[in-house]
Amino acid sequence: MIKELLIYPDERILTPCTDVRIFDSKLWDVIENMKDTMEANNLDALSAIQIAIPYNIIVIKHHGIYKEYINPRIIRVDGKMQNIESTPYYPNIEQNIPRHGSISIIYDDRHGNTHTALIDDPWLSGTIQRKIDYLFGGTFLAKLPKAQRDMVIDTLAKGGIVASEEICPLFSPKDYFVSFADKLLILSALSLLAPLTTWGKNHIAAIIMAKNIFLISVVLIMIGFFFFAQWQAKRYKQCTSCQIGNNIGVIVKRFVAVAILGIASYFILG
Amino acid sequence: MARVIVMGGGVSGHTAATFAKKWLGKDHEVVVVTPNARWNWIPSNIWVGVGEMTKDDVTFELAPVYHKAGIDYRQAKALGIHPEGGSTHGDKPYIVIEYTGQGKEGQKEELTYDYLINATGPKLNFAATPGLGDANGLGEFTVSVCTADHAEHANHELQKIFEKAKHSKQTVLIGTGHGMCTCQGAAFEYIFNVEHEAKKAGVRDNLDIKWISNESFLGDFGIGGLHMKRGGYAASSRLFAESLFSERGVNWTIGAAVTQVEKGKAHYEQLDGTTGVIDFDFAMLIPPFAGVGLKAIAKDGTDITDQMFAPNGFMKVDANYAAGAYENWKASDWPKTYQSTVADNVFAVGIAFAPPHPISKPMKSPSGRDIFPTPPRTGMPSGIIGKTVAHSICDKILKGKNAHLHEASMAHMGAACVASAGKGLTNGTAAALTVYPVVPDFETYPGLGRDLDYTFGEIGLAGHWIKHILHHMFIYKAKLNPGWTLIPE
Amino acid sequence: MKEIEKRIKPYDANFTTMVPTAFVKAMRTCVLWQIIRFIVINLKMLVVVRKSH
Numbered sequence: 001m002i003k004e005l006l007i008y009p010d011e012r013i014l015t016p017c018t019d020v021r022i023f024d025s026k027l028w029d030v031i032e033n034m035k036d037t038m039e040a041n042n043l044d045a046l047s048a049i050q051i052a053i054p055y056n057i058i059v060i061k062h063h064g065i066y067k068e069y070i071n072p073r074i075i076r077v078d079g080k081m082q083n084i085e086s087t088p089y090y091p092n093i094e095q096n097i098p099r100h101g102s103i104s105i106i107y108d109d110r111h112g113n114t115h116t117a118l119i120d121d122p123w124l125s126g127t128i129q130r131k132i133d134y135l136f137g138g139t140f141l142a143k144l145p146k147a148q149r150d151m152v153i154d155t156l157a158k159g160g161i162v163a164s165e166e167i168c169p170l171f172s173p174k175d176y177f178v179s180f181a182d183k184l185l186i187l188s189a190l191s192l193l194a195p196l197t198t199w200g201k202n203h204i205a206a207i208i209m210a211k212n213i214f215l216i217s218v219v220l221i222m223i224g225f226f227f228f229a230q231w232q233a234k235r236y237k238q239c240t241s242c243q244i245g246n247n248i249g250v251i252v253k254r255f256v257a258v259a260i261l262g263i264a265s266y267f268i269l270g
Numbered sequence: 271m272a273r274v275i276v277m278g279g280g281v282s283g284h285t286a287a288t289f290a291k292k293w294l295g296k297d298h299e300v301v302v303v304t305p306n307a308r309w310n311w312i313p314s315n316i317w318v319g320v321g322e323m324t325k326d327d328v329t330f331e332l333a334p335v336y337h338k339a340g341i342d343y344r345q346a347k348a349l350g351i352h353p354e355g356g357s358t359h360g361d362k363p364y365i366v367i368e369y370t371g372q373g374k375e376g377q378k379e380e381l382t383y384d385y386l387i388n389a390t391g392p393k394l395n396f397a398a399t400p401g402l403g404d405a406n407g408l409g410e411f412t413v414s415v416c417t418a419d420h421a422e423h424a425n426h427e428l429q430k431i432f433e434k435a436k437h438s439k440q441t442v443l444i445g446t447g448h449g450m451c452t453c454q455g456a457a458f459e460y461i462f463n464v465e466h467e468a469k470k471a472g473v474r475d476n477l478d479i480k481w482i483s484n485e486s487f488l489g490d491f492g493i494g495g496l497h498m499k500r501g502g503y504a505a506s507s508r509l510f511a512e513s514l515f516s517e518r519g520v521n522w523t524i525g526a527a528v529t530q531v532e533k534g535k536a537h538y539e540q541l542d543g544t545t546g547v548i549d550f551d552f553a554m555l556i557p558p559f560a561g562v563g564l565k566a567i568a569k570d571g572t573d574i575t576d577q578m579f580a581p582n583g584f585m586k587v588d589a590n591y592a593a594g595a596y597e598n599w600k601a602s603d604w605p606k607t608y609q610s611t612v613a614d615n616v617f618a619v620g621i622a623f624a625p626p627h628p629i630s631k632p633m634k635s636p637s638g639r640d641i642f643p644t645p646p647r648t649g650m651p652s653g654i655i656g657k658t659v660a661h662s663i664c665d666k667i668l669k670g671k672n673a674h675l676h677e678a679s680m681a682h683m684g685a686a687c688v689a690s691a692g693k694g695l696t697n698g699t700a701a702a703l704t705v706y707p708v709v710p711d712f713e714t715y716p717g718l719g720r721d722l723d724y725t726f727g728e729i730g731l732a733g734h735w736i737k738h739i740l741h742h743m744f745i746y747k748a749k750l751n752p753g754w755t756l757i758p759e
Numbered sequence: 760m761k762e763i764e765k766r767i768k769p770y771d772a773n774f775t776t777m778v779p780t781a782f783v784k785a786m787r788t789c790v791l792w793q794i795i796r797f798i799v800i801n802l803k804m805l806v807v808v809r810k811s812h
């Protein structure tokens with residue numbers, strides 16, 4: 001039976017797979033479905049997870065012959081090469097991926113008998129490595145430098161795949177956290193002017209107390225802000241202003257301000 | 271008045287004995303038979319092995335603690351169990367012990383019991399691989415960090431290598447010393463602590479650090495790997511481990527059984543049948559574990575060791591040992607009450623019980639050599655099992671023989687593990703991992719066999735702080751200082 | 760040569776592996792961030808410990 005292929009951004013591809021433990025007709029059906037799907041889509045290689053079956057199964061068509069690798073593990077590697085690769089998961093994307101020229105693997109056949117093989121055909125070796133990445137919950141993009149990975153994701157996103165609800169909100173409730181924290185910081189800064197006044201000791205002590213409470217509150221608000229922002233970032237994946245780096249920046253700035261005010265007040269207010 | 275004997279004062283035995291005494295009070299007797307004079311918080315031995323802690327930091331004298339608790343402490347090693355009685359004791363079961371301290375070294379004694387807990391942990395089976403360590407444990411060619419003494423010795427040798435590395439290239443090999451080792455976690459911690467210390471000592475550039483293990487993929491850890499949620503999806507510990515090894519510049523050889531060690535050379539065979547030799551200047555290879563070799567003797571004097579113990583020397587308990595091949599393994603094969611198959615007043619806890627089967631996929635090289643991790647039983651499960659069995663026994667004593675046995679299956683138990691990757695208050699790191707359950711349960715959680723909501727992993731400084739706090743917390747707890755029962759296992 | 764490049768030599772097992780970016784590595788020892796993680800990890804571990812008893 002021809003199955004539907006997982007295509008970006010379907011996150012099921014990131015599911016790590018389990019070993020096959022029972023070698024019976026169910027397994028053989030999965031393998032047949034994989035082959036049918038490969039024929040229908042004109043593919044040379046497929047991992048079971050690419051048709052949403054989270055088991056360690058790979059089928060590869062090499063020189064017209066189907067090879068089945070169940071529970072494969074790479075035991076040894078040798079040599080390096082740059083492999084130009086594409087995969088149906090990221091349609092129309094080709095990338096140069098670092099791979100090993102030759103690998104030694106151990107795997108089971110469809111009856112559960114274990115075999116080992118030294119694979120030094122560069123095409124087959126590279127293909128097995130790419131398919132095994134899928135089994136462990138990764139795609140080939142994980143092997144690319146971050147900048148390049150972002151570029152690929154960007155290109156894919158511009159291809160119209162981004163769903164409309166993922167557009168970044170212009171205003172978000174998390175801004176309330178920031179604005180409230182900033183107000184507290186300004187009030188705390190004002191407290192440093194207290195020695196210039198002629199107020200009595202008691203007044204000044206109360207001001208110092210309030211300032212301390214404000215500073216601690218800022219820290220707590222920022223922790224709250226962090227969790228809220230994290231939760232929000234999960235909802236808006238494409239939103240750059242929701243990204244963790246920005247949020248950390250916001251938090252670090254306020255923490256620095258708290259530290260400076262704390263130190264300054266120690267010296268000024270005693 | 272009933273007497274409970276606990277053989278082995280390690281993590282699980284100490285937990286069982288202290289809780290049993292607390293629950294039984296003055297009316298019943300709790301005896302601990304253990305050959306060591308000091309209690310050792312084993313996970314911190316890693317830091318002794320790199321000179322960041324001393325033996326005194328990770329051990330304390332047992333006698334005063336047991337004295338305070340009212341536990342009868344015998345510094346002795348158990349030799350055999352007579353579950354049906356015999357000798358001068360009639361039907362009363364007893365054990366034979368041989369003192370190793372308290373001024374009675376070498377003396378033998380017979381101790382009768384009403385309930386017996388076997389918590390004797392592992393025998394460090396160096397002899398399984400020729401050239402690995404020696405009979406006394408302190409290796410000639412390789413070192414170990416499994417006991418505080420071994421770790422001290424390891425550090426001594428390591429410092430020599432650091433000294434040499436100031437002038438010349440040195441190779442450090444760390445990992446497992448046999449095809450069927452467990453405890454990859456300890457070797458994992460050690461390799462990254464050595465790497466961290468080498469950086470601090472300014473000799474990292476002259477040190478080639480290599481990893482060798484029997485795992486079929488990096489990050490298996492004897493539990494078939496684990497999967498953690500990352501931004502809404504699961505990531506495999508393989509990606510996590512490979513990334514850490516690369517970042518820290520550690521080379522790896524996996525699916526490998528060390529078959530023989532000579533001076534400066536480790537011979538190995540890999541799952542694909544290749545054999546090879548790694549040259550080293552310093553090697554810390556974990557030995558495989560076996561049971562400590564207790565004998566079991568029937569009333570008429572016949573040896574029933576093979577009924578009471580599995581061939582590897584671990585005690586058979588209420589597990590399903592007949593599960594057969596990998597495909598038939600079930601979570602329900604794992605023991606729940608830890609009651610011996612031979613005597614219903616004998617229990618085995620911690621590493622001492624025989625697991626029904628491995629957790630990782632069993633694998634063989636073409637020559638037929640088994641190369642895969644055997645199941646680990648880490649500190650947290652060991653402690654929980656010890657406490658659960660103590661609970662069962664106390665109920666039997668206090669509520670009557672038919673009291674219900676408490677259950678603690680590793681298939682319903684998580685493990686929280688913090689693996690140090692370098693010590694330091696502001697530059698230390700550790701990987702904090704939890705898995706739930708330890709033994710994958712494919713019936714309850716189809717697919718991965720684990721509950722992803724309770725399985726996670728992360729590396730950072732926070733993990734190191736936790737590890738350091740745990741060190742103090744567990745030693746505090748083991749010393750039975752005020753509030754000790756509030757600290758979880 | 761960057762620290763990472765120094766470590767990755769030809770024919771090593773690890774050259775095809777992803778390595779964390781400088782940012783990720785800095786966060787691992789950033790005290791402020793780690794204080795937050797400290798709280799979170801402790802809570803998560805407590806949940807697992809509770810569930811196991």
Ligand SMILES: Cc1cc2nc3c(=O)[nH]c(=O)nc-3n(C[C@H](O)[C@H](O)[C@H](O)COP(=O)(O)OP(=O)(O)OC[C@H]3O[C@@H](n4cnc5c(N)ncnc54)[C@H](O)[C@@H]3O)c2cc1C
Binds near residue numbers: 303315
């Ligand atoms: C280096 C290292 C690091 C580790 N790190 C971690 C970690 O970070 N986290 C974690 O969860 N686990 C860790 N572990 C595993 C953990 O130490 C074990 O799971 C735990 O100690 C098992 O407890 P146990 O009581 O079964 O055995 P043990 O703690 O080994 O205790 C066995 C006791 O029995 C005694 N004994 C032996 N023979 C006899 C005899 N014939 N008669 C009487 N007594 C006897 C021994 O002297 C010993 O006191 C580590 C292990 C090692 C080796």
